[in-house]
Amino acid sequence: MPANLTPQYYEAEEAYKKATTIEEKIRALQEMLAVIPKHKGTDKLQGDIKKKISKLKKEVEQNSKGKKTGFDPFNIEKQGAGQVFVLGYPNCGKSAFVGALTNAKTNVQDFPFSTSQPVVGMIPFEEIYIQLIDTPPITEEGIPGNFSNALRHCDLILALVDLSSDSCVEQLQGIIDNLRKRNLLVEKKSPKTFTLEEIIFIGTKSDHPQAYDNLQIIYDLIPNCPEILPISLYSEELKNFPKILYEKLDVVRIYTKAPGKKPDFERPYVLKKGSTVMDLALEIHKDIAANLKSARVWGSAKFPGQNVEHSYILADKDIVELLT
Structure with a gap:
């Protein structure tokens, strides 16, 4: 049965995606629950x-009790198309x-250590958000x-x-050394670790007169130096960065449609690259996966609306119709 969600629901959901505090998220979720159509x-x-x-x-209760309950401010719920942590020196x-x-x-602030706790924000990219x-x-x-545990x-x-x-x-070398010390940075990929190629290294304040000279010094002095992306707050690179981030996350957006209906382009499902039709069905609901008979795909298929196997690998922005 289609959900037939209302404009009021989507408005509340948008508020939830943009919320930056726990209290704002709770209020938005409660509004979503209040206006959602009640049916199977x-x-x-x-x-x-x-x-x-x-x-x-x-989380609110733990936060109010503080350290007595062992509250961990780095235990942050994943939201959006991916969770991205930002590291750096003061x-x-x-x-x-x-x-x-x-x-x-x-x-x-102009002084160091002005950030004492994690701060969560959401980057808009086309019709999705990425947690930063x-x-x-x-x-x-x-x-x-x-x-370190959160980074894993x-x-x-x-x-x-x-x-x-x-x-x-020293900043770049320090970041690399600290990640290696915590066994987060490895030569060969393994679960809950990263290689140099999987981390995005950013050179901030690229509009400074010495920025590109310093960048060249980094490349000259650090062996096997990773690629560094120079960015300033006023550069074109910053505007293009959400797209770079999305591509690095290695995920795909999948739009769904009910038979005889138009695709839902406002609420794509975000799956890992390489996911199949069955993975999409499982993401939507286990009952849909259990009763899935066939699927039609527009986009990466050989022709629009092609019937595909459950094991068909989906591509970014594919439109999928699941038949049960």
Whole structure:
């Protein structure tokens, strides 16, 4: 049964995607639950919303009790097309970078250590959002243990280096050394780790007069130096960055349609690249997967509306009609 969601529901859902605090998320979810049509086709969606509300309320309780309950500020629920953590040393421009890309209220100051807790924002890219998290700076002690654990479960790491700073070489080498020390950076890919090629390295403040000279010094002095993307808050590269981020996440957007209906282009499902028709069915609902008879695909198929196998690998922006 189709969900037939209302404009009021989509408006509340949009507010949830843009929310930056737990309280704002709870209010938006409660509104989604209040306006969602109540029928069998929305049972799973209603259940998912209730679970999210319950989890967020528990976070509020833990936060109010503080360290006595072992609250971990880095235990952040994944949202959107992917979860991305931003790393860097004090005053490298992390907070300004995150604030420029998202609606997050980051604490941008001229003095170091102005960010003491993670700050979550959402980057809009076409019809989806990507979760971007500003973090406390790396210190002489390195990366805290609970922070390291969060990095193991995120989808992507952004490492920022200040190209206006004379210590830019030490910053990049320090990030690499700290990630290796925590066994987060490895030579060969394994679960819950990253290789140099999988991390996006960004050179901030690229509009500084010494920025490109410092970038060349980094390349000259660091063996096997990873590629660094120079960006300033006012550059064209910043405007194009959401697309770069999306492509690096290695995911695909899949639009669905009911028989005889138009595709839903506002709410694509986001799946890992290489996902199949059956993976999509499982993402929507286990009952759909269990009863799936056939599927039709527009986009990557040989011809529009081609009937495909359950094992058919979907491509970005495919339109899929599942028949049960």
